[in-house]
Amino acid sequence: MEKTKVTIEEVKRLAGLSSLEFSEEELKSFIPEFENMLELVDQVKNCDVSDVEVKYTSHKLAQLREDCAKDSLPQEEILLNSPKTKKGSFCVPKMLD
Amino acid sequence: MKFEELSLIELVKLLQEQKVSSVEVTKYFIERIKEKQNLNAVLEVYDDAIEQAEKADEKIKNGFKGKLAGVPVIIKDNILFKGKKASCSSKFLENYVAQYNSTVVEKMLNEGAVIIGRANMDEFAMGSSTENSAFGPTLNALDPTRVPGGSSGGSACAVAAGLCPVSLGTDTGGSIRQPASYNGIVGIKPTYGRVSRYGVVAFASSIEQVGPLTKNVKDNAYMLGVLSGGSEHDETSLKIEVPDFLSQIKGDIKGIKVGVLKEVEEMVKGLDVEKTYHSVIDFLKANGAEIVYSSIPDFALTLPCYYIIAPAEATSNLGRFDGVKYSRRSPKATNVDEIYLKSRSEGFGKEVKRRIMLGNFVLSSGYFDAYYNKAKKLQQKLKIEAGKVFSKCDVIVLPTTTGVAFKLGAKSNDPIAMYKEDLFTILANILGAPALSLPCGKNEEGLPYGIQIIANSLNEGMAYNVADYIEKGYRG
Amino acid sequence: MQDFDIVIGLEVHAELKTNSKVFCSCKNQFGSTPNTNCCPVCVGLPGALPVLNKKAVQLVIKAGLTIDSEINDLAIFERKNYFYPDLAKAYQISQLVRPICIGGHIDLKDKRIRINRIHLEEDAGKLVHSTQAIGTLIDYNRGGVPLMELVTEPDISSADEAVEFLTKLRQRLIFADVANCKMEQGGMRCDVNISVKPKGSSVLGQRTEMKNLNSFKSVYRAINYEANRQIEVIRNGGKIVQETRKWDDNHEKSVSMRKKETSQDYRYFPDPDMLAVEISREDVENIRKTMPLMPEELKKKYIEEYKLTEYDADIITKDRDIIKYFEDTIKLYNNPKVVANWLLTDILSKIKDEENAEIKISPKDLAKILTLLEQSKISRTVAKDIFAKVWEENADVDSLAKEMGGSVDEESLKTIIANILATNPKAVEDYHTSDTPEKVFRWFVGQVMKETKGKANAPMAEKIIKELLK
Incomplete structure (x- = not known):
């Protein structure tokens, strides 16, 4: 099978979806690596699964959690690891809404 | 007393009979961790470890008979223990302090465990050598020039080096079994759902499980009994009674049907592990097991199947690490978009980024059907194929790895070679079936091979029975 | 506007009336101190897992029954992935492939509006945009509050119809005790998809979406504004761009949001932390009984x-x-x-x-x-x-x-009436001779009531008067 080619635009698109930034250099070196990874996963294309139906693991409606409210964590514990908090809230630089 | 030479079960007995105290044992292992610091297996010894041990001793004195009363345990760095750091060996979570207890920690604490520290791992459990840790690689317990395997490399090394009697790892594609194999110990990935994942930092939710790493099979069965059982916090955990795994070890394998896969027979040709693999099969046959030649025709596709499903789930699971609520925020960020971009770019290591990118590729519009959906169907197909095998066999026996532990750095620049480390282990994750690795024989340098026993779902007892028999009788 | 048809589809979100959130047991409560109804699950802490609330599913089924939806026998939950600070996990658990309810309709005065689906999802947290110095504050109390999302077919063709539809929908949800629909608290929100096309044309125009309209008045104004805007653009030879626009209630106009946010790829896939939910006929019938x-x-x-x-x-x-x-x-x-x-x-x-x-x-x-x-x-x-x-x-x-009360008994009443007749001989005579005896009769009744301070039983009094006057 022919190796899937990856363009720099494609990698940039994926970086965007991933919320990751790469330097142009990193992007370029990423391409052959990524093509190798695709070569690996592209093997699934050889497999005929046309007659296979994915089965979902399920539970019955009756087995679901009952609607009982319980105590939450204290606010200070919720905010414990936050890089920045103000007024009992997580805080980020002001956004335009 | 050399506590590292005792089995878990022996140690439990000594503690319960109050022949030794938990403080004594805990101090002993902490001392060993310090002595073996060069292994870099343990990232942190909790500062209240001795205090925990004191409390355990108090409880034991008052008649407490918990299954782990006073036993020091080390957990992988992706398992939450309230008030303690859990970094997933990532710079991104370097200072993350768990805000709640995972179910497994809760269960161990209920049985009186003394959780003494956290073990190094591949960042976010992505890797097969523990070289992807942001805090430096762990060394193999048996040969410091080699990798301990991964991602639970720290946990495996800790047990093998006698830094604790038992540790916890997580296994998404072989992350307990491969390092167990490389360090010459026993590790199991339980049936999917057997152990709750609540409070375990998720990598690929649909296939991963927590499991114990121990020096021998019986210890492992004992420990799995503690960890098992459904949780109301985890829909995917199985709300069924937990069997007594130890009592399922019968000391006899007569009539047990051992599946040997045609595909595996082909794959092992020329591999390091080939001889050991065949001699284990011969051993089983010679001792009354029935060898059933079977086939999982799509076995070779487990690897690509895994490298679609796991990154897809990972990319979504790791979205929450964004520098907003927890995890390190980039000081360079001046607005929200930059918080995401820069925090994540600075926080995640290379392998994690690779998998996030791959995950987004297979999920993204235009590719979803060709990759993700296809892989899910392939997974279903593999389950059907394996179902046929298990209708005729009690267990499947195959190698854990292609050979012994490889040299540090040997594969770190070749992601695909590293991915292929999971060749034999992924099947069990894809199936959700329990799979155990135990050491079988050594190469001329004295490095262990690992043999894997996969049982049908919920049949850990069967795997333990066969493994125990091999452990007792097989001399490679 | 006369030369154009307006084509409108609505996406309506309503917060469900549950005690606890949809995936955890935190309180579903409006107006609490920030981040006090929160736990590992709804703040998306590492390792936390969703556990579905039965009531939330039942309420969506109930909502479906009010509009004659089909209820799926297997409901699946998916992750919708995107980054935004109000979304703790960087994905929203929602439903794409197998929502709880399929189809249905609401009849307006002279038209049927078809419903495409209703699904269950989780609400996001709340952002408070404070001063530059303080920044934007994030409160996850609302994060994980159960939301139903109802999507209509593009069957609505005016602002009036949209409001009529919403009024009826809101009434039903409130009636069935599914949602409070308190719009001022964000308990009911509406996204509007709108396009225009030359009258009678079968080719749909390019559509725009307006998000989070939180009053019927805004919906009404936003539709009229946006329809006119689109018509103007087309009349001037321009093209409508597919985009998300934000309705600005204060300035009564819609403004384009950044393109980046409009061309999202949400990468939906089944949430591996969740099991699918089997909904049996019996489940549905049991809920129907409570409707x-x-x-x-x-x-x-x-x-x-x-x-x-x-x-x-x-x-x-x-x-x-x-x-x-x-x-x-x-x-x-x-x-x-x-x-x-x-x-x-x-x-x-x-x-x-x-x-x-x-x-x-x-x-x-x-x-x-x-x-x-x-x-x-x-x-x-x-x-x-x-x-x-x-x-x-x-x-x-x-x-x-x-x-x-304790109204006057018959004997006393007879005495009272006899007395009245005796003291008013003129009236008695009038009754027998007048052309309008009824009028006199009523006067007697009035007198009886006056005498008894209203305690007399009127029919009984009338009967006695008639007898005594014979």
């Missing part, structure tokens, strides 16, 4: 069975509280026509202009008064007096009835 009649059905019942006038039935069925009052009262006093009469003339007229008006007489007390009246234990006048006293002073019906 109250919807306003339209009730109205029909009131007219056909209870013989109320259409006008009365219409007024009573407009409001859930009024219906409840009416139903509760007729359970205790089974004469719907009489109850409706009192309800409309004596109760609703009193409160029609008040906001948050409350009915200050219980169904039990009203039923008591009506029963006493029917049994002739009190007169109509006394009944009205008692009603007024209960309303104003929360007085006790029984003791009032004893005091004011």
